[in-house]
């Protein structure tokens with residue numbers, strides 16, 4: 001009898017030791033951030049190991065590697081779904097999906113640690129389990145940067161003790177690379193984004209522009225640029241809902257304080273997230289985008305908790321509004337069918353001002369002991385709350401007529417990789433043919449004089465268009481615009497759009513002449529050309545009379561005649577992507 005009792009005690013003991021209590025599980029899954037002093041961020045290895053352990057134990061969590069990064073390691077995505085289903089095609093039929101990106105700027109590591117806490121708490125059930133929302137996170141996006149761990153590259157930031165570096169393995173800022181895609185990281189992101197097709201996208205950052213009372217700021221994708229009912233929903237429902245939810249939980253949040261080395265009181269405008277930025281890119285497919293920007297002068301512990309609070313609130317809001325968001329996004333798939341023009345440039349609408357009840361610190365301009373020149377100094381002993389003008393309405397300053405299709409001439413096929421990874425539908429021209437199309441000539445552009453993100457980008461680009469009969473070669477690409485990726489096409493293929501492939505130097509060879517003329521020989525031909533063409537001759541005379549410099553330069557005059565002759569290069573400044581307009 002005694003022996004039997006002993007055995008049953010032993011079995012009970014074994015059973016007990018195999019089934020840890022929830023409290024024990026919390027201990028078992030403490031993150032490096034929690035195990036330290038609150039001023040440590042997990043290393044790359046610790047982060048991935050942590051998620052692998054979670055995925056092994058909890059059927060609601062899955063980890064998978066997707067694509068490469070420049071450092072040679074794969075990206076990962078970790079998914080939490082209460083149903084344990086990780087087939088995105090199936091998931092999106094019934095649930096809303098939030099994609100959270102971390103460590104794009106590894107010195108801004110808050111999101112890496114906050115997401116670990118969030119997924120752990122969801123797994124353990126210490127946080128309400130979302131039934132209608134699925135969470136996906138990229139634990140570390142800039143892996144090369146995270147592995148470049150140091151304690152000095154965020155000179156003014158208040159923790160953590162050690163962190164990664166902003167540039168990736170090849171020193172690219174990944175938050176400028178979503179369109180030009182110089183890095184494998186960006187190519188893999190496109191793969192992940194189009195696999196997951198998130199309804200909401202969150203990119204976790206840390207901000208540095210000014211001092212103020214808030215730990216948290218939000219940088220939503222610009223709502224006018226987003227446009228339509230979804231843009232309104234973002235501005236009038238999602239943002240206020242997030243602000244209220246966080247305010248109720250003791251986390252005041254304000255729009256991203258878009259100033260540098262000046263006080264915010266005089267007002268500031270919303271940040272315009274062009275498609276080169278993460279949320280600007282995800283907007284192209286109607287994903288509601290949010291960059292969380294915590295304030296770098298607040299203690300690390302507080303920033304991580306704040307980032308956690310934003311994501312928690314966003315889950316709660318998505319649980320409530322997910323159905324509406326999904327419905328609006330579904331409707332948005334065909335909204336372009338009502339568009340005629342597409343805005344490619346934006347400016348602040350100064351007639352529309354939002355008043356923020358801003359909680360800042362008074363600042364003084366003192367004389368610097370270092371430079372003996374005026375310097376800005378915030379005084380945290382003098383907090384204030386006052387109305388501050390916030391310019392968060394933008395209006396288009398330039399638009400283009402939307403073509404029915406674009407044609408990329410044969411020879412520029414390397415652009416196909418970009419189209420493919422962004423799931424653009426196109427067909428290949430099967431045989432040589434000619435047709436009427438609109439052709440652009442690059443009329444004007446400026447070029448940065450110093451490198452920017454591996455390029456010497458162009459800007460202030462202007463085009464001149466003309467109708468022409470274009471000869472198309474077999475192998476060229478025919479790209480209809482009536483497809484979900486229409487905004488991607490317009491933003492990349494319209495040369496005057498800020499993040500166009502033209503502005504990112506993809507078409508630079510057309511900007512250089514390959515042939516020319518020798519003035520001492522061309523003289524005689526120029527004379528013949530003028531003699532033969534009365535109209536040309538008249539224009540030439542008029543230009544001589546109206547333009548003094550022209551009249552004084554023999555070379556410029558000959559050049560003008562050459563330019564207007566059949567000998568001029570047809571390919572010079574001629575953009576090799578043609579536009580087929582509606583009705584053509």
Ligand SMILES: [Zn+2]
Pocket residue numbers: 105108205206
């Ligand atoms: Zn950042």
